[in-house]
Amino acid sequence: MNPDAVISVDKATITRGGTHLIRQISWQVELDERWVVLGPNGAGKTSLLNLAAARVHPTRGTVHVLGERLGRVDISELRTRIGFASAALAGTVPADEKVLDVVVTASWSVVGRFNERYDEMDVLRAKGLLDQFGVASLADRTFGTLSEGERKRVQIARALMTDPELLLLDEPAAGLDLGAREDLVRRLADLAEDPDSPALVLVTHHVEEIPPGFGHVLLLRDGGVVAQGLIEETLTSENLSKTFDLPLTLSQVDGRFAARAS
Numbered sequence: 197m198n199p200d201a202v203i204s205v206d207k208a209t210i211t212r213g214g215t216h217l218i219r220q221i222s223w224q225v226e227l228d229e230r231w232v233v234l235g236p237n238g239a240g241k242t243s244l245l246n247l248a249a250a251r252v253h254p255t256r257g258t259v260h261v262l263g264e265r266l267g268r269v270d271i272s273e274l275r276t277r278i279g280f281a282s283a284a285l286a287g288t289v290p291a292d293e294k295v296l297d298v299v300v301t302a303s304w305s306v307v308g309r310f311n312e313r314y315d316e317m318d319v320l321r322a323k324g325l326l327d328q329f330g331v332a333s334l335a336d337r338t339f340g341t342l343s344e345g346e347r348k349r350v351q352i353a354r355a356l357m358t359d360p361e362l363l364l365l366d367e368p369a370a371g372l373d374l375g376a377r378e379d380l381v382r383r384l385a386d387l388a389e390d391p392d393s394p395a396l397v398l399v400t401h402h403v404e405e406i407p408p409g410f411g412h413v414l415l416l417r418d419g420g421v422v423a424q425g426l427i428e429e430t431l432t433s434e435n436l437s438k439t440f441d442l443p444l445t446l447s448q449v450d451g452r453f454a455a456r457a458s
């Protein structure tokens with residue numbers, strides 16, 4: 197394993213109350229890589245992402261994130277280098293928080309604006325990120341009034357605010373209607389294609405949500421790895437069938453995937 201990789205997980209197991217959330221996982225993410233973590237409900241995807249986000253420690257095994265070994269580093273400092281967007285985090289945003297503030301407060305690693313004073317540069321950056329995700333016109337609305345799709349985009353803008361070296365997205369398209377999903381997939385594809393983007397890891401249940409430009413996949417089932425590697429070699433009908441424990445046929449058109457029962 198290369199501890200200087202963006203994420204380096206070596207035989208990591210997380211155990212809670214006698215249950216293995218993930219077991220013996222080894223996984224490495226390099227600087228210029230875009231990964232999809234795919235698996236059914238309860239496979240351990242969020243648990244693995246929480247390790248990569250330095251939010252939990254492994255029960256066994258070792259984890260390095262951005263060259264720092266979990267357990268031997270100031271976690272709060274490390275977290276400022278990681279962008280993380282998840283439904284659980286969105287739930288901590290006060291409903292009356294102004295959208296622009298939801299994004300700009302990321303530079304202070306806080307949610308909820310109190311008396312912080314923001315640099316004009318931070319405000320401009322936040323506005324630019326809202327624009328990149330097509331929600332600049334919502335900057336003065338309160339977070340609680342946004343639709344699910346709008347919230348997802350604002351969360352990603354927030355996660356990018358600190359110019360992170362690693363961006364983790366936990367089910368960014370969950371709960372979106374078809375139009376909102378397609379819009380988000382296109383924006384994430386643009387992000388994936390930008391060489392200045394951080395290393396990206398996206399968790400999903402659905403192959404339809406994989407944006408073009410994501411080159412690697414980790415397939416998880418029951419807390420263990422079914423297969424991992426380059427998406428064109430690893431994301432096959434056979435591996436997908438093993439992952440979801442039913443016969444599936446995978447198809448690919450113009451860089452997008454679809455799956456159905458065989």
Ligand SMILES: Nc1ncnc2c1ncn2[C@@H]1O[C@H](COP(=O)(O)OP(=O)(O)OP(=O)(O)O)[C@@H](O)[C@H]1O
Nearest residue numbers: 212213215217235236237238239240241242243244
């Ligand atoms: N604190 C805990 N104690 C016991 N079991 C837990 C705990 N947290 C999670 N689990 C279990 O560990 C397994 C993996 O959970 P995890 O949330 O990582 O899966 P997931 O792949 O993200 O699932 P989903 O797609 O449903 O979000 C699940 O079976 C879950 O019930």
